Amino acid sequence: MTERQENAIRLGLVGIGKIARDQHLPALASDDCFVLAATASRNATLDQIPGHADITAMLEGGHALDAVSLCTPPDGRHAQALAAIDAGLHVMLEKPPAATLSEIAALAERARARGVTLFTTWHSREAAGVGPARAWLTGKRIDAVRIAWREDIRRWHPGQEWILAPGGFGVFDPGINALSIATAILPDPLLLESAWMDVPEGRASPLAAGLTMRSGGAQVTAAFDFLQTGPQTWDIEVDTDAGMLRLRMGGSILQLPDAPEMQAPDREYARLYARFAELVAAGESDVDIRPIQLVADAFLLAERRMTAPFAF
Amino acid sequence: MTERQENAIRLGLVGIGKIARDQHLPALASDDCFVLAATASRNATLDQIPGHADITAMLEGGHALDAVSLCTPPDGRHAQALAAIDAGLHVMLEKPPAATLSEIAALAERARARGVTLFTTWHSREAAGVGPARAWLTGKRIDAVRIAWREDIRRWHPGQEWILAPGGFGVFDPGINALSIATAILPDPLLLESAWMDVPEGRASPLAAGLTMRSGGAQVTAAFDFLQTGPQTWDIEVDTDAGMLRLRMGGSILQLPDAPEMQAPDREYARLYARFAELVAAGESDVDIRPIQLVADAFLLAERRMTAPFAF
Numbered sequence A, B: 001m002t003e004r005q006e007n008a009i010r011l012g013l014v015g016i017g018k019i020a021r022d023q024h025l026p027a028l029a030s031d032d033c034f035v036l037a038a039t040a041s042r043n044a045t046l047d048q049i050p051g052h053a054d055i056t057a058m059l060e061g062g063h064a065l066d067a068v069s070l071c072t073p074p075d076g077r078h079a080q081a082l083a084a085i086d087a088g089l090h091v092m093l094e095k096p097p098a099a100t101l102s103e104i105a106a107l108a109e110r111a112r113a114r115g116v117t118l119f120t121t122w123h124s125r126e127a128a129g130v131g132p133a134r135a136w137l138t139g140k141r142i143d144a145v146r147i148a149w150r151e152d153i154r155r156w157h158p159g160q161e162w163i164l165a166p167g168g169f170g171v172f173d174p175g176i177n178a179l180s181i182a183t184a185i186l187p188d189p190l191l192l193e194s195a196w197m198d199v200p201e202g203r204a205s206p207l208a209a210g211l212t213m214r215s216g217g218a219q220v221t222a223a224f225d226f227l228q229t230g231p232q233t234w235d236i237e238v239d240t241d242a243g244m245l246r247l248r249m250g251g252s253i254l255q256l257p258d259a260p261e262m263q264a265p266d267r268e269y270a271r272l273y274a275r276f277a278e279l280v281a282a283g284e285s286d287v288d289i290r291p292i293q294l295v296a297d298a299f300l301l302a303e304r305r306m307t308a309p310f311a312f
Helices: A018-029 A055-059 A074-086 A101-114 A130-137 A172-185 A268-282 A290-301 B018-029 B055-059 B074-086 B101-114 B130-137 B172-185 B268-282 B290-301
Strands: A009-014 A034-040 A067-070 A090-093 A118-120 A142-150 A190-200 A208-215 A218-225 A233-240 A243-248 A253-255 A303-307 B009-014 B034-040 B067-070 B090-093 B118-120 B142-150 B190-200 B208-215 B218-225 B233-240 B243-248 B253-255 B303-307
Touching: A009 A018, A009 A055, A018 A034, A018 A268, A034 A055, A055 A074, A067 A074, A067 A268, A074 A090, A074 A101, A090 A268, A101 A118, A101 A290, A101 B190, A101 B290, A118 A268, A130 A172, A130 A233, A130 A243, A142 A172, A142 A208, A172 A190, A172 A208, A172 A218, A172 A233, A172 A290, A190 A290, A190 B101, A208 A290, A290 B101, A290 B290, B009 B018, B009 B055, B018 B034, B018 B268, B034 B055, B055 B074, B067 B074, B067 B268, B074 B090, B074 B101, B090 B268, B101 B118, B101 B290, B118 B268, B130 B172, B130 B233, B130 B243, B142 B172, B172 B190, B172 B208, B172 B218, B172 B233, B172 B290, B190 B290, B208 B290
Parallel strands: A009 A034, A009 A067, A067 A090, A090 A118, A142 A218, A190 A303, B009 B034, B009 B067, B067 B090, B090 B118, B142 B218, B190 B303
Antiparallel strands: A142 A233, A190 A208, A208 A218, A233 A243, A243 A253, B142 B233, B190 B208, B208 B218, B233 B243, B243 B253
16 A cells, blocks of 8 residues: 555545446555545455454454445435435545436435535546547537437446346446436436337347437437447547547547547546545535436337347 | 516416416416416417417517426426526426426426426325325324325326326326325325226327335325226325325315314415415425426336227
8 A cells, every 4th residue: 555645535435346446445545645445345355454244344344444435236226325424424436426316306305404525426427538629628619419328238338137136227237338428428418319229028128229318509419228249348439610529439549530549557446536635625526417318308209119028 | 467566576377288278377367476478388388478389489588487387298298398498487387297207307407507496296296185184194193095186087188188198197197196295295205116007909108007105104095097087087085093084176175173174265276376476586496306206116116907999
């Protein structure tokens, strides 16, 4: 571990799954604004960090925590976040911030009332190309936007039956990342006009979906596909009066007209924690529900088609 | 017409359908805070009131409007409301306020930026029993809430195919009224836990639905049914530590323990316009999305069952 700042934020991490190990722990280890003071997880613990079976035990563990970061599935996140807020702690939420929009609104209200920071993170917005893309688009006329998010569910979510269950979002689980980028780079509100979903027989959530949206004067289309074998696609193309912008590989590669391709190492979670530290220092919250709001709008408006049964 | 106040709000009414004739026009005729200065409707006009084919023509009609009230279907309401806001006018919206949550958020943002009042109305909240119900529940322990909203689609929506089309909300079209009352009378946030929907084969929106929610420590259930023949039910029962509260007939009848039944004439729309006038005078907005947010949450989480085809 690096040397910590004296006023470092004492953080409790809840949920030690793949995303915590792959992303949160490395980001925390290299950020001296944070001290990882405790964890909560039903099954896992970390060497040399006090571990608890659940968040209640962690909050009562005498760790003098300042903040909590939740990497558990969205299903139980509302209750956990509420417990942390009511204990006077700042809270950072993995995406999507909770299982429903009403839960997020209730958390935001409670955090406001308690005077603590609530940060709903959208990690894809921190991909290297997203900030420069937003900056380049500023002041340009946007004519059309095409989102293509096509990946192989069997490769990225092997055996994860919950993703096709009620509330599992289906192909919107990755697709919400595209919507988080689009809402961040487009200057005008992104509004849904129509949608379709292909839901396999016997499942509740879609394997494929298409959205037709608008943003200012531009039509915005999104194609989400969970059955893409071979090359995987996470691309956004924006036609403007100054040529086409292309964000590729989930926002990590930026192509601008007459410019060399921009690419940089993945620092998504390092940037999320840096932003969380800033918000805590400023006494502010950042609760942006636009990506999950668009997903809910899609479920509300979509024409559904039943497709063949799917097995992992 | 009664004599108008000198500083009365000059109102443009958009959409002259059943709800405008049954509710808005009588309410406006007896409220001297308003002058109905113009209308916009594709097909209808009113005697002695300048009429236009659409809102653009009405806004350019030289009527010195202060405000606009929208009674058109939710589908096109966002564009109409945006035109009014951008013309610097205050806007009142029938329920639901727009076709999607993203549209409502975008309107709220624009109204704030333009410094005009936006009022998302929920007429059932103005039913005679709702205010007294909220007051009576204050400070009581709420143990359970049961919502039963059962009506005959063929009687109340004859031939309205759109209500079962994508975005038509199905049985949530009336059900959202129950949710607007529940969110108004319950002191704690109303959060969805699970839901089911019965969608007839070949339709997109449900004829029946069940929600399991929670509010503080209380379980809240809602049963919505669009195939109820015989007696129609629009009831909410609340079990408390001081006995059971019953709101019946859409909130117009209130039954409290050991008290005579309370009933009063329907003044829902009169109260909505009085509130709109107050908001305009105070320079404030009232944008409460909780009822439609719960509907979107239900579409997001629901287990769907396909039922037999339905014909009106």
